[in-house]
Amino acid sequence: MTDLALHRGISTHRIGAMILRYWYLLLSSWPRLLELLYWPALQVITWGFIQYYIAQNASFFARAGGTLIGAVILWDILFRGQLGFSISFLEEMWARNLGNLMMSPLKPIEFLLALMVMSLIRLAIGVIPMTLLALAFFHFNVYSLGLPLIAFFCNLIFTSWSVGIFVSGLVLRNGLGAESIVWTLMFAIMPLACIYYPVSVLPVWLQYVAWALPPTYVFEGMRALLIENSFRVDLMLDALAINIGLLVASFWAFLALLRSAKNNGSLLSGGE
Amino acid sequence: MTGNDKASSWPTVADEISSAAIEVDRLVKVYKQTRAVDGISFSLPRGSITGLLGGNGAGKTTTIAMIMGLVLPTSGRVRVLGHPMPEDSAAVLGRMNFESPYVDMPMRLTVRQNLTIFGKLYAVKDLADRIATLADDLDLNDFIDRANGKLSAGQKTRVALAKALINQPELLLLDEPTASLDPDTADWVRGHLERYRKDNNATILLASHNMLEVERLCDRVIIMKRGRIEDDDTPDAIMARYNRTTLEEVFLDVARGRANGAKEGAR
Helix, strand or coil: CECHHHHCCCCHHHHHHHHHHHHHHHHCCHHHHHHHHHHHHHHHHHHHHHHHHHHHHCHHHHHCCCHHHHHHHHHHHHHHHHHHHHHHHHHHHHCCCHHHHHHCCCCHHHHHHHHHHHHHHHHHHHHHHHHHHHHHHHCCCHHHHCHHHHHHHHHHHHHHHHHHHHHHHHHHHHHHHHHHHHHHHHHHHCCCCCCCCCHHHCCHHHHHHHCCCHHHHHHHHHHHHHHHCCCCHHHHHHHHHHHHHHHHHHHHHHHHHHHHHHHHCHHHHCCC | CCHHHHHHCCCCHHHHHHCCCEEEEEEEEEECCEEEEEEEEEEECCCCEEEEECCCCCCHHHHHHHHHCCCCCCEEEEEECCEEECCCHHHHHHHEEEECCCCCCCCCCEHHHHHHHHHHHCCECCHHHHHHHHHHHCCCHHHCCCEHHHCCHHHHHHHHHHHHHCCCCCEEEEECCCCCCCHHHHHHHHHHHHHHHHHHCCEEEEECCCHHHHHHHCCEEEEEECCEEEEEECHHHHHHHCCCCCHHHHHHHHHCCCHHHHHHHHC
């Protein structure tokens, strides 16, 4: 009955099963779908009007049209990407289903790959309408950024997955008592990632910390593109290099936290 | 790990067929200051049904969790279907399954959706047919398209059992399989488990507080207390040894520390 050959290596079958599980869940719950749309829409409308107001009163922002609203959209890719990953993981904790999954032939890497795909799906549901709102209300077309947008997106989504993998490992190890980390950790890097202002605004010593974070390169790159009309490939490559390191480190941390969870028996409790 | 140990972690086909379904060797689990499992050893032949008895905190769930690979032992070894756990878990997880009150099926998904997902995870062939068979066998048809969260406790238990049987496992680990079931349904589930074992030569290890269930189903009983094995034999032999007519009386003797006295009396 069971195809044992599939137990060697990574199985797309099992990854597909997990994506199907989260897809069923999304379709079964309109509040979950609404939540995906609600905040991004609210964000873009609020920041769009702020950008309008500032542009009317400051010549620099009038020239640098779109930096604020562009930053909001890119920040949401980062934040929603991580949430999309982590919430799918939390669904297993809330449902007390993790034991079933851990006891099945599903491998940790397959589980994480399924969560990555789900973060993309959830992101698309939330962010695509957000970009259309920005176009309709504020005439800001994020897609006009062209190919650089792909570089921005990839770097941001890689960072969001690294953070998602790490916080999921923390919740796995410490139970739902650590759930608040899922919602707050990304905000800790918000001031350092220089979303709405250039890195040069920070004190010099803090600039070193900022440049250790891949999103900093993306937001600097976005400003360079919108203000100076130049695409900084060097920034994107630096961000990619750090992202690769972060992804490897987060996966290693996840496995270490999983092992620790198995050591202290928290997979059986999963609670607080 | 020594060279010999390493060699033994890759069993040949002959080893797999001849080996016991579960081999537990001097297994220890220590949580901080608590010795949850304290050096237990046992071996379960294929095709057997064994009951794991003991009061709360006796170490039953931890033992089963170590067999499944959900908890790592502090020391000792576990082999499942001839493979060391958890090192070689990929070779056996598709051939075993479990049901436990410590886990749930996703509540918002329907029974059919849940079984579909787990069937895919276990790479079950002809999945729709398998789900239809299980739905007939476990009487799920009336609520198979209802969300799991809207089922009664008894219906949920049957769904959990269907999930545990989805891959026709060679080894089935059950923790309180008939909890929350009315006597009629519980009896019917026991009958199903007996038939499943017989038809598939499956090995079943079940932890239960229901002594009648253990007496009826199990051809062997392992009694645990404070992480140790207190007794290990057939139900009849254990009852004779304690000079009791039911396992419940034996359980009370063990739980209340009257075991030695009862055994002495029997002699």
